[in-house]
Amino acid sequence: MPSSRETHPDILPSPPTNSSPSSKLVGRLLVLLAALLWSTSGLFAKAPLFAEWPEDIRGILLGFWRAAVVGLVLLPGVRSPRWNGWLIPLCICFAAMNVSYLTGMSLTTAANTIWLQNLAPSWVFLYTFLLFREPVA
Secondary structure, eight states: OOOHHHHOTTSOOOOOSOOOHHHHHHHHHHHHHHHHHHTTHHHHHTOGGGTTSOTTTHHHHHHHHHHHHHHHHHGGGOOSOOOOTTHHHHHHHHHHHHHHHHHHHHHSOHHHHHHHHTTHHHHHHHHHHHTSOOOOO
16 A cells, blocks of 8 residues: 555655754744734734724735735745645635735724634634534534
8 A cells, every 4th residue: 555655645754753952942932933923913913003004905905015024024934835736725715814804903892803703713614514524423
């Protein structure tokens, strides 16, 4: 029986298991930095700096500039990009999530937006039960 690596060559290779303690520390610090930076999006959405932007398209503008800046920051870390068709729906879904979150943050309170965002697992449960007939276990 072929391994999943043979049947799906686009799967990323397994990470090395003999990492040094310093590389583990760097990895943990980078994850912490990513969490801190990700959590600042609400701060930027409510910042007075952007109050002069048109309210009806502020979420789209914030989403665009957020993605553009992050793309430029991460671009030097891309080693050998491999494109496939799944990247298109992935980018569309990420853009929709980003714009809807930032639009919600700019049009309503942070509490409402975060509450709606935290309902995502409930929607996934409901859709898998109703659409895909997944058993509730």
